[in-house]
Amino acid sequence: MSLVALLALAVTGCGSGKTAGTSDGTPTKQAMMDEKQATERAQEVVQEAVAGMSPKPSLRPTGPRPLGECLADDHSAGERLQVSLTYQLTGVPGQDAKKLVRQARDAWVKRGYEFQGPDGDWSDPFPSVSMRTVTDDFWMTALTGVLDKTKQEGLAAISVTSPCFDAEESTTTDPASFRQTVSDRQAESRAREHSSRVYDALRVPHGPAQEGEGLATYREEGDVYAHHAWSTQPITEEMTARALDRARAHFESSGWSVRHVPAATGAPGILARNPGDGSVAHLAPAGDGTLRVGVTTPAARQV
The missing domain is CATH 3.30.160 (Double Stranded RNA Binding Domain)
Incomplete structure (x- = not known):
């Protein structure tokens, strides 16, 4: 089974306990930005989490297509878009996955970002934490996918989702490039x-x-x-x-x-x-x- 599928199941099972946004856990704020600005800010939030990590992981992009329709919009015809970036934190021992998730949490807390539910359960070998940036409403999750439960080995991942923005503001050269094949x-x-x-x-x-x-x-x-x-x-x-x-x-x-x-x-x-x-x-x-x-x-x- 691909690690993408395992991490998707891990997200489904953890539950962030978010109290804002929509029932599907996506930010609803209308952002005055375009695709380039949303992507750059999402990457900045990721780098804030990993810059001081020890051991130092490698970022492996994975997950959904970065640019997609706003998930908060029912029956969307693509009027609003949002950017979602997901990275697996690779190149470190599986037993360090929990440590990396906590370090991501600490880095975000240091910058004044807010929790979207309770803090992670750090007694759990495979914790997760969900937070949001205060000023521009980017939502992010750091989590641990289980690789070997017996050995308590996992794979840490970070996901950042932008607020929705008008499709007309997107800098994508092909307006339909985010649509499915x-x-x-x-x-x-x-x-x-x-x-x-x-x-x-x-x-x-x-x-x-x-x-x-x-x-x-x-x-x-x-x-x-x-x-x-x-x-x-x-x-x-x-x-x-x-x-x-x-x-x-x-x-x-x-x-x-x-x-x-x-x-x-x-x-x-x-x-x-x-x-x-x-x-x-x-x-x-x-x-x-x-x-x-x-x-x-x-x-x-x-x-």
Whole structure:
């Protein structure tokens, strides 16, 4: 499974507890800036976090396309845009991931930025923290994706999202350059289709959308992935085990390769791969009793 997908699931599971903005956790302030200014400021916020880090990580860009439609706008036709930058902090031991997240938090606190929820749980080997800049309303998250739970090894990442700004202010030479390609849309369609079949197999009601859930397109080292994430309503451990059994039977009967993976609570989760189109599905029981589902589909079959 790509690290992009794992980090997307980590964001879905952590919950920032934000009290401002919209239900999907995006800043709503209308910014008087263009794409270039938004990108430069987002990069500045990232550098503020990593400049004094020890050990010194390398920044590996990943995540969604940097320029996209404003996620706070329902049924957007592209009138407003926003910039989102995500970097994995690579080149350091996995056991230092927690340290890097805390150092990012300390650097942002030093500059007077505000928390968008409680401070990180620093007793947790895989903490996360969400904050915002006070004067211009950029939102940022530092988090730890789990690489090896037994060894407490993780991968730190930083994401910064700008407030929305008018598309007319964008300096992009092609106004439609942020829009999806046919290949992107095909990958999203396949991800949704696989996700729908998982829903049918689980036979558990869909829960309210949580932060970080929904459909998104990600890029990693030139490859493009569609990722669809959602969660069920809270259910008992017995119901969870039965639902996972039904999901496993669905995957196996459809030719997916299936293995169990440790979960944060209760029954082990499921990691399944479709050999036909390279899609990966991850079903994970969460501490709140829900089942978290994520399906990642490459835009072109990976070899």
